[in-house]
Amino acid sequence: MAENDTPQIIYTKVDEAPELASASLLPIIRRFADAAGITVATRDISLAGRIIAAFPERLTPEQAQSDDLAGLGAWVKTPAANVIKLPNISASVPQLVGAIKELQAQGYDLPDYPVDPQDDAQAEIRARYDALKGSAVNPVLREGNSDRRAARAVKNYAKAHPHSMGKWSPDSKTRVSSMPAGDFRRNETSVTLTAEQAGRVRIQLTGADGQVTVLKDGPDLPAGTVVDASFLSVTELTRFLQAEIEATQADGTLFSVHLKATMMKVSDPIIFGHVVRAWLAPVFERHGAALAAAGADPNGGLGTVLARVAQMPEGDAIRAEIDEIMAQRPPLYMVNSDKGITNLHVPSDVIIDASIPALLRAGGKGWGPDGAEADTNCVIPDTSYADVYDESVRYFKETGALDPRTAGTVQNVGLMAQKAEEYGSHPTTFEIPHAGTVTVIAANGDELHRHAVDTGDIWRLCSTRQAAIEDWVRLAIDRQRLEGCKAVFWLDRDRAHDRELLAYVEPMLEAAGVTDRFQVLAPREATRLSFETIRAGQDIIAVTGNVLRDYLTDLFPILELGTSAKMLSIVKLMQGGGMFETGAGGSAPKHVQQLAEENHLRWDSLGEFCALGESLNFLAEATGNEKARTLAAAVEAATQGVLDHERSPGRKAGDPDNRDSHYYFAMYWAQALAQQTSDPDLAEEFRPIARDLTELEEQIVAELRADRGRPVDLGGYYHADPEKVAAVMRPSATLNRILG
Numbered sequence: 171m172a173e174n175d176t177p178q179i180i181y182t183k184v185d186e187a188p189e190l191a192s193a194s195l196l197p198i199i200r201r202f203a204d205a206a207g208i209t210v211a212t213r214d215i216s217l218a219g220r221i222i223a224a225f226p227e228r229l230t231p232e233q234a235q236s237d238d239l240a241g242l243g244a245w246v247k248t249p250a251a252n253v254i255k256l257p258n259i260s261a262s263v264p265q266l267v268g269a270i271k272e273l274q275a276q277g278y279d280l281p282d283y284p285v286d287p288q289d290d291a292q293a294e295i296r297a298r299y300d301a302l303k304g305s306a307v308n309p310v311l312r313e314g315n316s317d318r319r320a321a322r323a324v325k326n327y328a329k330a331h332p333h334s335m336g337k338w339s340p341d342s343k344t345r346v347s348s349m350p351a352g353d354f355r356r357n358e359t360s361v362t363l364t365a366e367q368a369g370r371v372r373i374q375l376t377g378a379d380g381q382v383t384v385l386k387d388g389p390d391l392p393a394g395t396v397v398d399a400s401f402l403s404v405t406e407l408t409r410f411l412q413a414e415i416e417a418t419q420a421d422g423t424l425f426s427v428h429l430k431a432t433m434m435k436v437s438d439p440i441i442f443g444h445v446v447r448a449w450l451a452p453v454f455e456r457h458g459a460a461l462a463a464a465g466a467d468p469n470g471g472l473g474t475v476l477a478r479v480a481q482m483p484e485g486d487a488i489r490a491e492i493d494e495i496m497a498q499r500p501p502l503y504m505v506n507s508d509k510g511i512t513n514l515h516v517p518s519d520v521i522i523d524a525s526i527p528a529l530l531r532a533g534g535k536g537w538g539p540d541g542a543e544a545d546t547n548c549v550i551p552d553t554s555y556a557d558v559y560d561e562s563v564r565y566f567k568e569t570g571a572l573d574p575r576t577a578g579t580v581q582n583v584g585l586m587a588q589k590a591e592e593y594g595s596h597p598t599t600f601e602i603p604h605a606g607t608v609t610v611i612a613a614n615g616d617e618l619h620r621h622a623v624d625t626g627d628i629w630r631l632c633s634t635r636q637a638a639i640e641d642w643v644r645l646a647i648d649r650q651r652l653e654g655c656k657a658v659f660w661l662d663r664d665r666a667h668d669r670e671l672l673a674y675v676e677p678m679l680e681a682a683g684v685t686d687r688f689q690v691l692a693p694r695e696a697t698r699l700s701f702e703t704i705r706a707g708q709d710i711i712a713v714t715g716n717v718l719r720d721y722l723t724d725l726f727p728i729l730e731l732g733t734s735a736k737m738l739s740i741v742k743l744m745q746g747g748g749m750f751e752t753g754a755g756g757s758a759p760k761h762v763q764q765l766a767e768e769n770h771l772r773w774d775s776l777g778e779f780c781a782l783g784e785s786l787n788f789l790a791e792a793t794g795n796e797k798a799r800t801l802a803a804a805v806e807a808a809t810q811g812v813l814d815h816e817r818s819p820g821r822k823a824g825d826p827d828n829r830d831s832h833y834y835f836a837m838y839w840a841q842a843l844a845q846q847t848s849d850p851d852l853a854e855e856f857r858p859i860a861r862d863l864t865e866l867e868e869q870i871v872a873e874l875r876a877d878r879g880r881p882v883d884l885g886g887y888y889h890a891d892p893e894k895v896a897a898v899m900r901p902s903a904t905l906n907r908i909l910g
């Protein structure tokens with residue numbers, strides 16, 4: 171796999187907008203790093219790259235690719251690891267199928283995705299593809315806990331240049347609705363493994379006839395692991411969804427469902443499928459068997475169902491029935507009203523961590539089928555974390571929108587290492603095949619959990635390791651000591667899992683003598699305190715589990731900074747290495763479409779700039795490379811320059827875009843290196859570069875913008891042509907020549 175045998179920094183090759191941005195930014199980074207003798211290698215963790223690596227035997231030597239994710243997964247467990255990790259696609263089935271089709275069209279002899287495997291060979295193919303589905307990258311690389319916050323300069327910039335905020339009205343009809351009973355939170359049980367219980371657990375389902383099915387022999391869990399089990403009742407879910415469809419009709423609002431079908435890749439597509447089923451209930455009641463036979467799987471979304479119906483012999487009649495039902499339903503919250511893409515079309519189009527904050531920023535409004543904004547019923551079936559959003563909605567109705575000019579900031583310390591909590595649960599999540607009792611049996615035979623379940627219920631086991639928990643608490647203590655601000659553990663004494671965590675947290679705080687510096691609050695109370703604190707202009711640290719880490723590092727940044735793309739996201743790897751994620755958001759699919767149609771890339775690489783500075787500083791600390799430290803200081807100056815001179819990309823074609831911002835970043839970076847005095851060699855090397863980049867500004871900018879406003883050809887979506895991408899993303903011959 172080696173592009174370079176001993177890289178000092180690995181920059182990930184990903185998908186969509188950040189990958190397009192890399193085509194322009196990475197050559198700049200490499201040119202500058204080279205001056206300090208630093209090698210920056212890439213590893214391909216894109217969806218297309220992972221698909222290619224999964225089928226080596228079917229591809230030509232030119233097509234075949236190594237399994238870079240496995241290599242990186244091993245590297246992050248070593249002290250030398252230094253990774254700049256950009257956001258990648260966590261694929262839903264429609265995205266996976268799209269990527270496979272694109273690669274097939276490019277001549278890759280890949281098998282189709284078997285929706286309904288008919289034999290062992292197909293089941294094996296399906297298993298290989300399923301391993302690539304959903305959040306298959308982040309949990310492998312995140313061998314440490316998470317420290318996410320806005321850099322001081324970024325926060326100050328947001329205060330001085332506030333983004334627009336929608337108005338909140340006290341009589342907004344927007345609300346969050348969740349199951350009244352039978353959800354994961356209410357069914358949760360939790361234990362901490364003793365030394366005797368450590369080892370391989372067994373998960374089994376015992377039917378009414380006494381027959382035992384082993385759902386899973388494993389995983390192996392060490393002593394001290396917090397092991398939770400829970401299930402979501404499908405009967406309760408269906409009842410709840412029917413009631414909410416009716417209630418939405420009565421309220422006169424839009425209907426929307428917000429899930430995390432990417433990270434929760436087993437449970438949430440099933441829940442999403444139940445929403446599609448409930449929405450089209452009469453059609454599924456009448457034609458369930460025919461729809462299933464045609465592969466119209468509601469878990470793939472309304473888009474998949476409609477596409478399959480169109481291929482059925484009786485398709486026109488069923489489609490007419492679907493249209494009739496849709497017309498009777500309340501209006502749906504839309505992903506794209508121009509194209510008729512609803513909330514229910516694709517399970518990965520509406521992802522809760524980004525979707526709800528965007529709605530909150532807009533004053534509680536979603537987009538309806540008529541292209542107009544409207545109040546919305548936000549359906550979040552499970553109550554485990556829905557309180558955070560429910561309290562946010564209530565708070566803004568009471569107080570009005572947050573003012574980004576004066577708001578303080580909520581930082582996050584997140585428990586993430588070693589596939590902690592729900593985000594590591596997909597190998598131990600099951601759609602229950604028949605009614606019975608699920609038990610979890612420890613290695614020594616002790617029964618750890620017992621739940622009575624029904625056909626179709628979604629049962630899962632989550633685990634959180636002691637080493638990860640202790641590392642997280644130490645990180646929280648360190649961060650609080652450095653910031654000196656309020657800090658809150660978002661843990662609920664009424665929740666089984668949280669009580670087990672507190673049994674670790676409280677003695678550690680006590681032993682460190684810092685109990686008085688931390689509060690412990692349930693998510694609802696912690697949400698309110700956080701908003702009250704930042705509204706008063708103060709800062710606060712949210713110390714949370716993995717799901718809230720994800721949710722809050724979009725929620726607060728989107729309200730405070732307008733986006734989570736500008737966040738500093740440090741993963742302090744437990745074996746001593748460092749991983750620097752770029753921002754807290756995703757891969758912005760809409761941005762690719764805009765580039766293809768109008769040659770404008772509105773992706774903001776500020777997250778990459780922040781990660782680069784941290785990565786270089788980390789390298790300097792780890793290896794004593796003083797030039798890396800000088801480069802890092804200059805990166806910080808360049809980032810400040812981009813902010814001070816407002817060189818970030820604009821949203822619309824005609825505005826400066828991502829490429830312009832990279833050019834200015836390079837110019838400020840070179841200027842800072844030319845001006846510094848701690849390393850005369852670097853100053854000497856960058857003086858002519860800084861001079862050329864400064865003096866030739868007009869020419870470079872003209873070349874960068876020459877073809878804007880017209881469609882461009884990237885040669886693919888998931889697997890674009892690198893030469894075509896380079897031509898689009900590096901259009902200035904002058905800039906390319908200066909960078910050599």
Ligand SMILES: NC(=O)C1=CN([C@@H]2O[C@H](COP(=O)(O)OP(=O)(O)OC[C@H]3O[C@@H](n4cnc5c(N)ncnc54)[C@H](OP(=O)(O)O)[C@@H]3O)[C@@H](O)[C@H]2O)C=CC1
Nearest residue numbers: 257258259260432521524735755756757758760772773774
């Ligand atoms: N760390 C990771 O690997 C992550 C991966 N993902 C993956 O990313 C994909 C998309 O996820 P989604 O939830 O839609 O979230 P995104 O963050 O990609 O999109 C939400 C919106 O945020 C804005 N945005 C995000 N990043 C930037 C940026 N750098 N510059 C400017 N604007 C930005 C864009 O707003 P606008 O359109 O208004 O410009 C974008 O449409 C999914 O496949 C998901 O699984 C998601 C989160 C993290």
Ligand SMILES: O=C(O)CCC(=O)C(=O)O
Nearest residue numbers: 260305308432433720754
């Ligand atoms: O891995 C993913 O699918 C998304 C991760 C994410 O949203 C986050 O870490 O903020």
Ligand SMILES: [Mg+2]
Nearest residue numbers: 523720724754
């Ligand atoms: Mg997130």
